[in-house]
Amino acid sequence: TMTRYLDESDIMMVxxxxxxxxxxxNLLxxxxxxxxxxxxxxxxxxxxxxxLHLLKALPRIKPFYALKCNRSKGVVQMLAGLGAGFGCASKAEMALVKSIGVPPDRIICTSPCKQISLIRYAASQGVQLMTFDNEVELSKVARSHPSARMILCLATDDSRSSTCMSMKYGATLKVxxxxxETAKEMNVEVVGISFHIGSSCADPQLFTQSIADARLVFEMGAELGYKMHLLDIGGGFPGAEESRGRFEETAAVVSSALDLYFPEGCGVEVIAELGRYYVDSAFTLVVNIVAKKEVPLDQPGSDDEDPGGKKSFVYHLNDGVYGSFSSVIFNNVCPIPILHKKPSPDLPLHSSSFWGPTGDGLDCIADGMELPELHPGDWLIFENMGAHTMPAPSALCGAQQAQIYYTMSRMAxxxxxxxxxxxxxxxEEDRESTCTPLSCGWEITDTLCVAPVFTPASIM
Incomplete structure (x- = not known):
C-alpha cells in the first residue's frame, strides 16, 4: 500500500x-x-x-506512537511519513494506521485485554506483534492468531507517574x-519484553529498575530456549515544553541503563511507545463561553455588600469532559484558561468554575479559579491539550469532535x-546523511516562530 502522507493542502503553511x-x-x-x-x-x-529530538537524544530507540493518546489523522500521517511505528489498542486504531499505508511490521497490538474480534482482525491484517501479561490473553491468542509474536509485559513501579497502571497491567518477575513456560506449552512465540512506567514519570530512575528487570526476564527466556530480540520501554517521557530539562534527564538515564543491560551489538532491538511526549504541547484548544450564571458565594458571613465586590460565577463552555476535556477525567488534570480578551489589571477577581455543555454533574472542567468577570461569547484558550483530548464522538448532547487546524512553517x-x-x-544515502535535517537547525531551535502566508477562509 502506498503510504498516504499529509498533503500540503491539509496544512496552514506559515x-x-x-x-x-x-x-x-486570524482563525478567531x-x-x-x-x-x-x-x-x-x-x-x-x-x-x-x-x-527528531528523540532520535538525536536516543539514537538506538525506534519510536512507536501510542494512538490511544491522540488519534488525529494529521499526527498519524506525519509520524507515518517520518518512519515511526504505531501502538494500536483497538480495531479502529489499527484500521486508521492501515488506511494510511503503514506496513504491518510497524504495528503492535498493545491492548492488555483484547477482544477475540481484535485478535482476528490483527491476524487478517498481518499484524503479528502483540502484548500479553497473563494466561487468559495467551490462550486467546494461541487459539485465534497462532502465528502471533508475543511481547511479555512486565509490571513496574509507577508510583511517581501521573497515570498509574501497574495495579491492572503487567506481570511480576515471579509470574x-x-x-x-505456559507460552512454550501452547507453542506461542515470545519475542520480547515490554514495560510502561506510566504517563509523565517524575522519577527517571524507575527506567533503570525496569530495564534491569527486563534483562532478568530475557535470561529466563534464554534458559527456556527463547531467542528474544525486542525490548519495548513504553512511554513516560514528558510532553510539555516546560519539562524539557526532565526529558534530557530521562534520556540520559535510559541511555546508560541500556548501555549497561542491553549494550549495543547484543542483538536486541529497542523501541519506545510514546504518546503524550509527541502531542501534548502541539495542541491548543479554543472554546467559547455559551452560558453564565451568578451563584451565591459559599463564604461564611458573605453577603451582597461584600466590600471587595467579589462574586461567584458558573460558566458553561461549548466543550466538556465528554469531549475535548476528557483529560480532566483520564489524567486528573485541571486545565488553566488563557483569556483571549486581555482584561484590565484593576478589575476585581471572582470565584469562577467552568462546566461543559451537557448539564451532567461530572462535566466539571475547572473549579475555584480567581478570574475577572467573563461573558457569553468570550473565547478561552487552553494550551498543552494534545494528550487524551480526542475521544470518539460522543452521543451526549450530540457532541462532535472539535475541528483541528494543522499548521507548520514552510521551512519545516x-x-x-x-x-x-x-x-x-x-x-541512495548512508546512515549519516539520513539524519541531515538534524543539522539544518530548524528542528532544534526552540524559539522558532511561525507566520501565516495563507487565507484561512480557503481552508475552512
Whole structure:
C-alpha cells in the first residue's frame, strides 16, 4: 500500500515571525463570524521537532506512537511519513494506521485485554506483534492468531507517574517464568519484553529498575530456549515544553541503563511507545463561553455588600469532559484558561468554575479559579491539550469532535519532505546523511516562530 502522507493542502503553511497565538487571532476572526464552535490548532512542526529530538537524544530507540493518546489523522500521517511505528489498542486504531499505508511490521497490538474480534482482525491484517501479561490473553491468542509474536509485559513501579497502571497491567518477575513456560506449552512465540512506567514519570530512575528487570526476564527466556530480540520501554517521557530539562534527564538515564543491560551489538532491538511526549504541547484548544450564571458565594458571613465586590460565577463552555476535556477525567488534570480578551489589571477577581455543555454533574472542567468577570461569547484558550483530548464522538448532547487546524512553517515542511525522501530511498544515502535535517537547525531551535502566508477562509 502506498503510504498516504499529509498533503500540503491539509496544512496552514506559515512563515517565521508568527506564533500559534497570532494564528489564533486570524482563525478567531473567521470563526467569530460563524458558528463559534470549539476548535484545535495543532502545530505539526512541534511534533516533528519532538521526533527528531528523540532520535538525536536516543539514537538506538525506534519510536512507536501510542494512538490511544491522540488519534488525529494529521499526527498519524506525519509520524507515518517520518518512519515511526504505531501502538494500536483497538480495531479502529489499527484500521486508521492501515488506511494510511503503514506496513504491518510497524504495528503492535498493545491492548492488555483484547477482544477475540481484535485478535482476528490483527491476524487478517498481518499484524503479528502483540502484548500479553497473563494466561487468559495467551490462550486467546494461541487459539485465534497462532502465528502471533508475543511481547511479555512486565509490571513496574509507577508510583511517581501521573497515570498509574501497574495495579491492572503487567506481570511480576515471579509470574514471568510461569508465563514463559505456559507460552512454550501452547507453542506461542515470545519475542520480547515490554514495560510502561506510566504517563509523565517524575522519577527517571524507575527506567533503570525496569530495564534491569527486563534483562532478568530475557535470561529466563534464554534458559527456556527463547531467542528474544525486542525490548519495548513504553512511554513516560514528558510532553510539555516546560519539562524539557526532565526529558534530557530521562534520556540520559535510559541511555546508560541500556548501555549497561542491553549494550549495543547484543542483538536486541529497542523501541519506545510514546504518546503524550509527541502531542501534548502541539495542541491548543479554543472554546467559547455559551452560558453564565451568578451563584451565591459559599463564604461564611458573605453577603451582597461584600466590600471587595467579589462574586461567584458558573460558566458553561461549548466543550466538556465528554469531549475535548476528557483529560480532566483520564489524567486528573485541571486545565488553566488563557483569556483571549486581555482584561484590565484593576478589575476585581471572582470565584469562577467552568462546566461543559451537557448539564451532567461530572462535566466539571475547572473549579475555584480567581478570574475577572467573563461573558457569553468570550473565547478561552487552553494550551498543552494534545494528550487524551480526542475521544470518539460522543452521543451526549450530540457532541462532535472539535475541528483541528494543522499548521507548520514552510521551512519545516520542506525539511520533512527531504527527510521522507531519504527514508523512502535509503539506498541512495548512508546512515549519516539520513539524519541531515538534524543539522539544518530548524528542528532544534526552540524559539522558532511561525507566520501565516495563507487565507484561512480557503481552508475552512
Amino acid at each position: 512563515e517565521e515571525g508568527f506564533t500559534t497565538r497570532d494564528l489564533l487571532e 476572526l473567521e470563526v467569530s463570524q460563524g458558528s463559534q464552535e470549539a476548535f484545535f490548532v495543532a502545530d505539526l512542526e512541534d511534533v516533528v521537532k519532538k521526533h 514471568c517464568r510461569h508465563l514463559l 515542511w520542506e525539511a520533512v519532505q527531504l527527510l521522507q525522501g531519504k527514508l523512502l530511498h535509503p539506498e
